[in-house]
Amino acid sequence: MNTRISVGLAILVLLSACGGGGGSTSPPAPPAAPSLAYEDPAGDGWKLVRDYTSTSTRLVLDLVGPADLKARGVGFNLQKGSGLIFGTFADGGYASDTGVFELRGSNANFEPYAGTDADPVLFASAPLASGDVLSTGIFQKDRSYSAKSVTQPLVQIVLEPSAPNPVTSSHPALDPYAIRVIKARMIPDDIGGMDFQLTPTVIAKARLVDIDIAVGKITYK
Numbered sequence: 001m002n003t004r005i006s007v008g009l010a011i012l013v014l015l016s017a018c019g020g021g022g023g024s025t026s027p028p029a030p031p032a033a034p035s036l037a038y039e040d041p042a043g044d045g046w047k048l049v050r051d052y053t054s055t056s057t058r059l060v061l062d063l064v065g066p067a068d069l070k071a072r073g074v075g076f077n078l079q080k081g082s083g084l085i086f087g088t089f090a091d092g093g094y095a096s097d098t099g100v101f102e103l104r105g106s107n108a109n110f111e112p113y114a115g116t117d118a119d120p121v122l123f124a125s126a127p128l129a130s131g132d133v134l135s136t137g138i139f140q141k142d143r144s145y146s147a148k149s150v151t152q153p154l155v156q157i158v159l160e161p162s163a164p165n166p167v168t169s170s171h172p173a174l175d176p177y178a179i180r181v182i183k184a185r186m187i188p189d190d191i192g193g194m195d196f197q198l199t200p201t202v203i204a205k206a207r208l209v210d211i212d213i214a215v216g217k218i219t220y221k
Contacts, residue, residue: 034083034161034174035221041214046184048078048215051156056221058087059159062098063213065150065186072147073101073122073139074154076184076213079132081175084218086127086134087158095125095136096156102145103138125157139187147189159218178218184211 035056040049044066051060065071080086089096097103103121125136138155140148148154159179185208 036159036161037219037221039217041216043214046150046211046213048157048179048181048213050216051153057161059218061157061159062153063155063157064153067151069150070147070189071150072143072145072187072189073137074150074184074186074211075135075137075139075208077128077182078134078136078157079180079182080134080159081178083162083174083220084159084178085162087160089156089158093125094127094134094157095123095138097123097138098153098155100148100152100154101138101140103141133182161220174218174220179215181213181215184213185209186211
């Protein structure tokens with residue numbers, strides 16, 4: 001074979017292996033997750049407010065209640081719109097107990113594991129089947145415990161931006177009504193205590209009371 005032809009073929013093979021000599025093109029970097037901004041709701045009622053541990057892509061919200069109110073527990077269903085997912089905490093849970101309510105029993109004569117880690121607690125949080133509603137409840141297990149002030153954070157939940165579309169690599173648009181509480185109830189302070197007696201009046205009160213929980217405005221930065 002002609003030497004020039006052999007050398008030429010070798011160069012063509014080399015250039016082909018190197019992508020034609022122009023260098024390989026790196027895939028485009030995925031788009032950065034949008035930053036979440038949150039404006040706390042106004043007023044002195046039940047509301048979800050931004051916790052100081054929040055970041056631009058991880059919104060931690062605290063449930064707080066009105067001043068001069070005490071309660072023994074609260075539960076709520078939070079609905080999210082498009083562009084958001086419910087995040088989790090380090091333990092894998094969808095909500096975090098801030099330690100205000102006493103979730104374990106106090107009397108080992110009635111419950112063998114009262115006050116221990118083996119004692120089940122009345123605290124749970126999980127998305128409903130649709131995935132668009134997070135149901136959270138946190139309640140004092142023992143009526144002998146005193147009711148607690150609700151002005152301090154009672155429980156925390158997390159919201160994060162949705163993952164980008166695998167085809168377009170774009171993030172879903174944020175729903176203008178990003179979150180709303182569709183149901184909420186609390187246990188009032190006057191149905192417990194050591195002098196608790198099952199009178200008709202007390203039985204009538206021994207139900208969860210409907211409450212309204214205000215939410216703030218979420219926007220993408």
